[in-house]
Amino acid sequence: MSVSTTSAVKKSYDVEEIRAQFPILKELVHGKPLVYFDNAATSQKPRRVIKAESAYYATINANVHRGVHTLSTLATEAQEAAREAIRKHINAQHAHEVIFTSGTTASINLAAQSLGQLLLKKGDEVLISGMEHHANIVPWQLVCERYGAVLKVIPVxxxxxxxxxxxxxxxxQLASCRILAISHVSNTLGTTNPVKELIAEAKKRGIITLLDGAQAMPHMRVDVQDLDCELYAFSAHKCYGPTGIGVLYGREELLERMPPWQGGGEMIDVVTFEKTTYAKLPFKFEAGTPHIAGIIGLGEAFRWMNDYDLDAMAVHEHVLLEHATKELLAIDGLRIIGTANEKSRGDQFRH
Ligand SMILES: Cc1ncc(COP(=O)(O)O)c(C=O)c1O
Structure with a gap:
């Protein structure tokens, strides 16, 4: 198995050439060519991602960071190359700020459980918004209940x-708000939220910020240092990658302070029955054997995306959005819910 690297020269945005890379688009459904409009739920996968995952199983299958044998070394290298590809894509300062989880839901649960233990006490507040996915509501409700904190909601x-x-x-106005957790882009409304402004405001009050980037990551170039958030969660499967794998980005200083969420192999340094010390980042938060094939597929999905001119992809998305909006509004009695000025259509790539 060879790990491909991102080419410096971007490919032009040729819709037919891109479509040809998705094997599923050749399938017939009810005898008709597949038309797939459910990318917000999960995107389809280009052949390169499917191949990368299966090549791991076919050629280098072994556990990572454990064995000294050749296959284990190759699997570890492939996994860590994926971590570096994600670091580069989101402009994180360090690869160890990229923690692999099973997806956005797991990333937010990790953050909520760990931050809850680190920060929350009775009467503290956690702020979310009225347009959050359940994955960015329920984990906070659980920890608020546990520590006697209060969940507050920004209205829509x-x-x-x-x-x-x-x-x-x-x-x-909030007296002791500790955490602001909001979606970067709404899954129901398509709204791109003014997250930089909100983060700046939260920063003035020492509030920790987490962005749910599940719907933003496929449509815009996310720069975690520019956003200045402490935590950023996303799933591979909405970005042309495999299901069951995702990322929690966390700023080093905060991750160092956060206690581990799950215990087990790989996240430990020294274990005795009396006391256990934990591994360094990112492994402190990656207990157990990871979804190695998924991580390799995730890395390949981001390399694949980066091979294209993302500005041109944004223009194409914009044209499709305008066309769909115009045609839908021509239907008598149809009302579009979510008419924000800043809707996700990818043109943020240009910023
Ligand atoms: C905004 C948002 N957050 C979180 C999630 C949960 O993602 P996952 O099911 O991949 O964990 C989704 C999935 O649709 C989403 O759209």
Whole structure:
């Protein structure tokens, strides 16, 4: 198995050439060519990603960071090359700030459980918004209940946006808000939230910020240092990668302070029956054998995306959004829920 690297020269955005890379698009459904509109739930996979995953099983299958034998070394190298590909894509400072999880849901649960233990006490507040996916509501409810904290919600306007002024007021009024956890892009409304502004406001009050990037990552170039968030969660399967694998990015200083969530192999340094010390980042948060094939597939999906001119992809998405909006509005009685000015259509790539 060879690990491909991202080529410096971007391929032009040729829709037919790209479609040809997705084997599933050749399938017939009810005798008709497949038309797939459910990418927000999960995207289809290009051949390169499918091949990368199966090549791991066919050629280098072994556990990682454990054996000294050749296959284990190759598997470890392939896994860590994927971590580096993600680091580069999101502009994290260190590869050890990229923690592999089973997806956005697991990433947010890890963050909530660990931050809850680190920060929350009775009467503290956790702030989310009214447009969150259940994955960014329930984990916070669970920890708030456990530590006696209170969950507060930024309201959503009729057009499906967060009122920035109202949100900033709320942040400044809360007496002991510890965590702000909001979606970068809404899964139901398509709204791209003004996250940089909200993060800046939260920072003034020492509030830890987490972005649920499940719907943002496939549509825009996410730069975690530019966003200035402490934590960022996303899933591979919405970004042309495999299911069952995702990432929690965390800033080093915070991750060092956060206690581990799950215990087991790989996350330990020294174990005795009296006391256990934990492994360094990122392994402190990666208990047990990881989804190695999934991680390799995830790395390949991001390399594949980066081979293309993402600005051109953004323009194409924008044209499709405008066309679909116009045609849908021509249907008598149809009302579009979510008419925010900043809707996810990929043109953020240009920023
Ligand atoms: C905004 C958002 N957050 C979180 C999730 C959960 O992602 P996963 O099921 O991959 O953990 C989704 C999935 O649709 C989502 O759209």
């Amino acid at each position: 306007t009729d057009s499906g946006e967060l009122d920035l002024q109202l949100a900033n007021e709320l942040i400044s």
